[in-house]
Amino acid sequence: MSIAPLRLVTADERGVRVPASASRPVVESETQLRALLGGLSGVDAVGAEARAAKLATRSLKRSTKLAALNLAISMVDLTTLEGADTPGRVTSLCTKARRPDPSDDSAPSAAAVCVYPDLVEHAKHVLEGSGVKVASVATAFPSGRASLNVKLLDVRDAVSAGADEIDMVIDRGAFLSGRIGQVFDEIVAVKANCGPAHLKVILETVELATYDNVRRASWIAMLGGADFIKTSTGKAGVSATLPNALVMLEAVRDFAEVSGDLVGVKVAGGIRTSKDALRYLVLVNETVGESWLTADLFRFGASSLLNDLLMQRRKQRTGAYVRPDEFSGD
Amino acid sequence: MSEDVTSPLGSMVYDPAPESASVAHLRPSYGLFIDGEFTDPDSHTSFETVNPATEEPLARVAQASSEDVDRAVASARHAYEKVWSKTSGAERAKYLFRIARLIQERARELAVVETLDNGKAIRESRDIDIPLAAAHFFYYAGWADKLNYAGFGANPQPLGVAGQIIPWNFPLLMAAWKLAPALAAGNTCVLKPAETTPLTALVLAEILQQAELPPGVVNIVTGDGTVGAALVEHPDVNKIAFTGSTEVGRLIQQRVAGSHKHLTLELGGKGANIVFEDAPVDEMIEGIIDGIFFNQGHVCCAGSRLLVQETIADEVLRRLVRRVDQLRVGDPMDKNTDVGAINSAAQLARIEELTQYGESEGATRYTSSCVLPDKGYWFAPTIFADVSQSHRIAREEIFGPVLSVLTFRTPEEAVAKANNSNYGLACGVWSEKGSRTLWVAERLRAGVIWANTYNRFDPTSPFGGVRESGFGREGGRHGLEAYLDV
Numbered sequence: 086m087s088i089a090p091l092r093l094v095t096a097d098e099r100g101v102r103v104p105a106s107a108s109r110p111v112v113e114s115e116t117q118l119r120a121l122l123g124g125l126s127g128v129d130a131v132g133a134e135a136r137a138a139k140l141a142t143r144s145l146k147r148s149t150k151l152a153a154l155n156l157a158i159s160m161v162d163l164t165t166l167e168g169a170d171t172p173g174r175v176t177s178l179c180t181k182a183r184r185p186d187p188s189d190d191s192a193p194s195a196a197a198v199c200v201y202p203d204l205v206e207h208a209k210h211v212l213e214g215s216g217v218k219v220a221s222v223a224t225a226f227p228s229g230r231a232s233l234n235v236k237l238l239d240v241r242d243a244v245s246a247g248a249d250e251i252d253m254v255i256d257r258g259a260f261l262s263g264r265i266g267q268v269f270d271e272i273v274a275v276k277a278n279c280g281p282a283h284l285k286v287i288l289e290t291v292e293l294a295t296y297d298n299v300r301r302a303s304w305i306a307m308l309g310g311a312d313f314i315k316t317s318t319g320k321a322g323v324s325a326t327l328p329n330a331l332v333m334l335e336a337v338r339d340f341a342e343v344s345g346d347l348v349g350v351k352v353a354g355g356i357r358t359s360k361d362a363l364r365y366l367v368l369v370n371e372t373v374g375e376s377w378l379t380a381d382l383f384r385f386g387a388s389s390l391l392n393d394l395l396m397q398r399r400k401q402r403t404g405a406y407v408r409p410d411e412f413s414g415d
Numbered sequence: 416m417s418e419d420v421t422s423p424l425g426s427m428v429y430d431p432a433p434e435s436a437s438v439a440h441l442r443p444s445y446g447l448f449i450d451g452e453f454t455d456p457d458s459h460t461s462f463e464t465v466n467p468a469t470e471e472p473l474a475r476v477a478q479a480s481s482e483d484v485d486r487a488v489a490s491a492r493h494a495y496e497k498v499w500s501k502t503s504g505a506e507r508a509k510y511l512f513r514i515a516r517l518i519q520e521r522a523r524e525l526a527v528v529e530t531l532d533n534g535k536a537i538r539e540s541r542d543i544d545i546p547l548a549a550a551h552f553f554y555y556a557g558w559a560d561k562l563n564y565a566g567f568g569a570n571p572q573p574l575g576v577a578g579q580i581i582p583w584n585f586p587l588l589m590a591a592w593k594l595a596p597a598l599a600a601g602n603t604c605v606l607k608p609a610e611t612t613p614l615t616a617l618v619l620a621e622i623l624q625q626a627e628l629p630p631g632v633v634n635i636v637t638g639d640g641t642v643g644a645a646l647v648e649h650p651d652v653n654k655i656a657f658t659g660s661t662e663v664g665r666l667i668q669q670r671v672a673g674s675h676k677h678l679t680l681e682l683g684g685k686g687a688n689i690v691f692e693d694a695p696v697d698e699m700i701e702g703i704i705d706g707i708f709f710n711q712g713h714v715c716c717a718g719s720r721l722l723v724q725e726t727i728a729d730e731v732l733r734r735l736v737r738r739v740d741q742l743r744v745g746d747p748m749d750k751n752t753d754v755g756a757i758n759s760a761a762q763l764a765r766i767e768e769l770t771q772y773g774e775s776e777g778a779t780r781y782t783s784s785c786v787l788p789d790k791g792y793w794f795a796p797t798i799f800a801d802v803s804q805s806h807r808i809a810r811e812e813i814f815g816p817v818l819s820v821l822t823f824r825t826p827e828e829a830v831a832k833a834n835n836s837n838y839g840l841a842c843g844v845w846s847e848k849g850s851r852t853l854w855v856a857e858r859l860r861a862g863v864i865w866a867n868t869y870n871r872f873d874p875t876s877p878f879g880g881v882r883e884s885g886f887g888r889e890g891g892r893h894g895l896e897a898y899l900d901v
Contacts, residue, residue, distance in 0.1 A: 127847045129867045132698025142538060144432035144750040335697050370427040371741065378427060 109344050112308050115266030122265065122304060128296035128332055137327035143367045147401075150363070154398040155193055157362040158185060160380045161391050162220055162351065164199040165415075166227075166319070172207045175200055177415050179211040186395050186412065195391065196380040197250060201226075202239060205246035220250035220285070224275060227289075227318035229254040233271060240278045251275070252285040252351075254318060255302060257292045265305060272309030285313035285351055290329040291321050299329055303336035313349035319386060324354020330365060334372040347376065353386025359397040362390060388415070429743075432750040434537045439527045441614065444475040447483055447637060448620035450490040451630025459483070462639075464613055467534035468747050468756040468791040476613045479636040484605070484645040487634035491576045491603040492651055494631030499603050500573065502629075504560030511556030511598060513626040518549040518591075521622065525615055529587055530747045532614040534756030534792070535710050537748050547872055548591035551890075554874035555595035558895060562600065565892050567901040573601035574677055574900055575653035578646040580667075581616075582659045583609035583758050584713040584814075590616050592889045593656055594633060595874075600898035602654065605634045607646055609659075611759050613637040644670075652676060656897065658715070661812075661838075661883050679887025679897045681715065681879055683812040684840030687833035688718030688869060689855060691826075692727045694845035695867065700734050703818070706843060706869035708742060708754055708796050712816040713762070715884070716841035718869050720809060722829050725822045732800055732820060736781045739796050744785040754816060757792040766794050766815035773799045773808040778819070804832060812838070826851060830858045840884035843869040862888070 112118050145153050163182045165174060179198050186192035197218035198208050208219045221243035225231035231239075240251055253275050259267040276284050286306035290299050306314045314333055317324035330352050337348045352365055362385060369377050377383050392412045400406050444461060446454035459477035466473050479487075499507070518525065522545045529540040562571050577597045581589035590606060597604050608616040620635050636642055640663075647655055647670050657667050658681040671678050688706050690699055706718025723731050747755030757763040774780055778799040787793040794815055802809050802819040809819050823829040833842055841863040844852045856864045862880040865871060872878070877893035879885060887897045 126694070126696035129695035129698040129847075132695065132701060132868060136698065136701050142542065142750070143429065145429060146432045147430040149428065149430040366427075375427055 109308060109310070109346055112269065115269075118265060118269055118305070118308070121308075122301045125300055125304060128300055130296055130328075133296055133331055134328045137331045137368065140367050140371055141327060141364045143364075145363050145367070151398065151401045153363050153366050154359060154394055154401060156378060157359070157366060157385065158391065158394050158398070159193040159196060160384050161195040161394070162197045162199045162353075162384050162386045163195045163391060164319070164353070164386050164388050166199070166201060166222060170201060170204060172204065174415070175204045175208050176211050177413075179208055179217070181391070181413060181415055182217045183212060183215040185391055186399075189399075192395065192398065196384055199252065199386060202243035202246065202248070205243050205248045209247040218249040219247065220252055221246070221248040222252045222254075222318075224253040224271075226252070226254055226287075227320040229256050230258070233274060236271070237274060237278050240275050244278065244280050244282050248282050250283045250285060251279050252287055252315060254287045254289060255306065257289055260293065260298070260302060260305075265301075268302075269305050269309050272306055272311065276310035283312040284310060285315045285349075286311040287315045287318055287353075288333075289318055289321055290316050290326070291323045296328065296332050299332045300336055303333050304340070307336070307340045307346075307348050311348060313351050313384070315351035315353055315386065317354040319354030325352035325356055327364060327368060330368055331372060334369060334377075337377075338373045341373075347382055349382040349384065350377070351384040351386055356385055356387050357389050357393065359390075359393045362394060429751045431746070433746065434527055434530070434748045434750060436527060436531060436748060438524050439531055440524060441474050441528065441531075445477060445613070445617045445637070447477050447479055447487070448617065448623075448633075448635035449483070449487045450634065451624065451628070453620065454483075462610070464532060464611065466531050466791075467611075467758050468788070470790050470792075473531055474614065476617070476637045478638040479642045479645075481641075481645045484636055484642060484649060487605045487636050488576060488578075488646075488649050488651050490631035490634055491605050494629060495575055495603040498629045499632050500601055502601075504562060504601075507598060507601065508556045508559035510626055510628050511552050511559060511595060514622060514628070515549045515552035515556060517622045517625055518545065518552065518619075521618070522546070522549070525587060525618055527748075528618055529615050530755070532612050533583065533586060534747050534758050536752040536755040537750055538752065539710060544585055544588045547874070548588045551588075551591040551595045551874045555599035555894075558596075558892075559599040562895065562899070565895050567896065567899055571600075571899040571901050574898060575602060576651060577602045577604045577654040577656060577898065578607070578649065578652040579604055580607045580643045580646065580655070580657045580659065581609060583612040584710060584715070586612040587615035587619060589658055590619055593658075596889070596894045597656075597898045598632065600895055602898050603632045605636060605646060605652070607636050607638075607643050610637075610639045647671065654678070654898065656887070657681070661885075664885060677897075679879075679889075680885035681887070681889065682840075682883060682885040683814075684715045684717065684838045684880065684884050685720055685810065685812050685836050686716050686718045686841040686843070686861070687720045687722050687836070687859075688843040689823075689829045689833060689845065690721065690723045690727070690731060691844075691846040691848070691851065692724045693847045695847060696734070698867065699845045700731070700738055702843065702845065702867070702869045703735060704738055704742070707818040708739075708816050709870050711754055711757055711794070713758060713814055714870065716863060716870065716878075717814075718841070718843050719813060719818060720833075721818055721820045722823050722832055723820060724829075725824050728820075728822045732798075735798060735818075735820075739781065739783050739798060740785075742783060742785065742796050744783065744793070744795060745788060754796055757794050757815065760792055762814065763792040763794060766813055766817065769808060769811060769813045770797060770817055773802070773806065773817070773819070776806045776808070778802045778806060778808065804835060810836065826855055830855055834858075834860045837883040838880070839882040840880035841865070
């Protein structure tokens, strides 16, 4: 079994006191990994869901709401993952991400555009100089059902095309049949092939089924070198939910305390309204704290969400709602 | 385990999100509710009820005299003999369903009145108190025509006139807990709300009028302890139901002794929340926080004694202290407030006195760094660590946002410490191991035991204590027994 990449962590201005010998814990064997996961606390489903529901009642008003809407816009990974994607479609998405509200200079850009590997080069070209990142799904997304070689080729392809971020999927089949060493090794291998690109590891929570599994998979991903852990592909019915995000946020918080490393969280799929997005920001704020309230550490994978954020932002600034057609479709 | 994440959790500042006080529609003064009508407020001496968060007066409320109590009991007796005992269960159910729906319709108003009068956070009155009050009426409405099947034999009979004295911590909810089963079983009632929190009961009186409940079936008399005493001593009352302090409960039991009156008491507690090392940590921390800081700790079943296994004591304390600091304390009308105001100056003084003992007896104190408002009655959420079984803060009910943390080594010791109390209302057990949870639960001397949760209430579930926490059950099928001659 391979060894997790050692990453020395520098003191972080985002507000985390970093232990002197900071590094990700080293995993030397599957037995050790199993023991480590076994030592994690269980998740009580009723309690986790109740906590998420309680935080969903928070009420953001006035300047808090405007700040949160701006923050949410800056955290959007504007996504198109369709068989019918074309360079033209990607161009319009990139234009949108760069300047979501052309009538208002103060509106922030989205964080990234998320596409399939073959469209990375094109997206990169269109977004040049904008600061908007290009994320690419890889590793036989969304099912992950391919050999490791094919997955790594997929990754290298996207990275060499200039992808800033790689969104990989874990092997859920291996996880569910107990081959956690294989899941871990794949993440390590993908990370090693990412070069400078950031790695987001998609857990596909709906297929993991239990919160205990979501917590364990989060730890496997973080130990394997993930820069982000991500809820879903958006291709498997139920996608991100508040309780799943809560469990993952607790995992990144606990991991930061052990390793000093701040791992990001991306919620993806099914988040369409500003109200939903603000609930996630409250969850982040009250579970891991303000340190994570930045596009470096929290993202929304979404497409239609962006326009609702823009509309609510306009309402917050002018006091009036505008027609949906005020904002471009993509 | 390395150092803490320094960025305080929940540090993003939320702008105020106040609920509107104007929806309360309070009247300047309230009379008593007797025989289906409000009496003229000017015909009574009166007292002011204040908003504990601001110390501003809300309304003037009548102080009932012993003659008023006589009239209320006579009205209830008349309604019992002439109307309610002759009303079929199905008909009684209709009224109860109607009351439940009206509570739902006026939920926002009731929540605001409750928060103004009591000081509890609007989130709790909106999401817990008022919906649960409606749920109790719905639940017992369902029983009213099925009493033959409640397990008390064929045709169980009501007791007659019930005198019901309720506390200030959950004013409307306690009124619902008392009235709903009593009415479903066919009794008529004289309800005495707490002196500091009479307003939601008086709004409920308006709802009873709206529901066209026959006059006299429910009467509401407000005032101080003398009103409750008059009700307890009244010769024509068949049943006394009391929720409140053990001290007062003891007096009531003495006075009722030797009379024909039926009695149920729901008194104080010093709930033990027992945490084993295999507990689901994040939910357990939330459960401990909810267990003690829910409703400012003004909860008879509050998990005010945390018994934590020594192996994880440091870790649990570290997480608890971090979490306590995150609680949003302040304006109860703000929708984001977690912990509101202490209900009265007297209660605040009691909490302050007992916490003084905590420090002088050598416990280690952690207090939330929250900023408390200048006016009103406030107490910052507080945790005492290194508490011993012999400390006063481990034995006496503080009835405030103060948690005492003790440790144990084995399940046997946990049970022994939990049971080493005069009270026996509620306990919590936190473990992912079902067999251990059951082993512990079987040995705890308490009326209510929660597993991997705390302070969860449901009308279908009986609630009540043993030993100095009282006797009798409220809620569920068991709750009917307190109002039936069985």
